[in-house]
Amino acid sequence: DIVMTQSPDSLAVSLGERATINCKSSQSVLFNSKNQNYLAWYQQKPGQPPKLLIYWASTRESGVPDRFSGSGSGTDFTLTISSLQAEDVAVYYCQQYYTTVRTFGQGTKVEIK
Amino acid sequence: EVQLVQSGAEVKKPGESLKISCKGSGYSFTSYWIGWVRQMPGKGLEWMGIIYPGDSDTRYSPSFQGQVTISADKSISTANLQWSSLKASDTATYYCVTSQGVTTPTLKWGQGTLVTVSS
Numbered sequence: 001d002i003v004m005t006q007s008p009d010s011l012a013v014s015l016g017e018r019a020t021i022n023c024k025s026s027q028s029v030l031f032n033s034k035n036q037n038y039l040a041w042y043q044q045k046p047g048q049p050p051k052l053l054i055y056w057a058s059t060r061e062s063g064v065p066d067r068f069s070g071s072g073s074g075t076d077f078t079l080t081i082s083s084l085q086a087e088d089v090a091v092y093y094c095q096q097y098y099t100t101v102r103t104f105g106q107g108t109k110v111e112i113k
Numbered sequence: 114e115v116q117l118v119q120s121g122a123e124v125k126k127p128g129e130s131l132k133i134s135c136k137g138s139g140y141s142f143t144s145y146w147i148g149w150v151r152q153m154p155g156k157g158l159e160w161m162g163i164i165y166p167g168d169s170d171t172r173y174s175p176s177f178q179g180q181v182t183i184s185a186d187k188s189i190s191t192a193n194l195q196w197s198s199l200k201a202s203d204t205a206t207y208y209c210v211t212s213q214g215v216t217t218p219t220l221k222w223g224q225g226t227l228v229t230v231s232s
Binding site: 104 | 157158160163172175212218219220
């Protein structure tokens with residue numbers, strides 16, 4: 001299985017400041033012939049199912065605020081919240097869908113400082 | 114609109130069997146894959162496996178192979194996750210998810226089914 005490792009495990013950011021979450025895969029999730037990275041980001045709030053934010057590493061899901069952005073390629077990826085809002089307090093997960101066993105990162109908890 | 118509606122919460126004893134379900138609507142049920150994800154209390158997300166209802170092609174995560182059975186009944190647009198003998202460690206919330214391909218982005222999540230196994 002591809003192992004996904006997120007960093008940090010948690011972070012506290014002031015309102016309006018930038019939050020950056022990293023995700024590293026144990027092998028490349030870039031499908032060269034399509035030049036696509038098979039990587040998604042999710043947001044999960046307590047008591048709710050995860051919500052898809054980003055797919056193909058950098059494509060924002062419809063309705064997701066543009067303060068959320070994804071970047072990276074191959075094995076190293078980043079989710080950036082450009083200006084943290086109170087409603088962004090949640091746990092964020094990366095997931096690869098390059099293989100049929102779609103492994104997740106361990107999650108990063110984002111809080112307000 | 115694509116919707117996945119899961120069956121309700123369950124409370125079971127160790128050793129009992131259980132089947133939970135996920136009903137798809139708003140799309141061609143037999144043309145999309147349905148996967149299952151486990152989330153133990155206070156923990157992260159774990160991929161369990163995926164099924165293509167059109168031909169019942171099923172792929173399990175090695176961690177869950179032999180521990181659960183994933184199936185689908187296309188006549189009622191429903192995917193199932195079942196256990197033959199529950200353990201306390203099966204206590205978790207289980208989510209179904211759907212995607213167009215076996216390696217394409219997840220389109221939708223179900224609301225989750227909480228399974229509690231306790232003597």
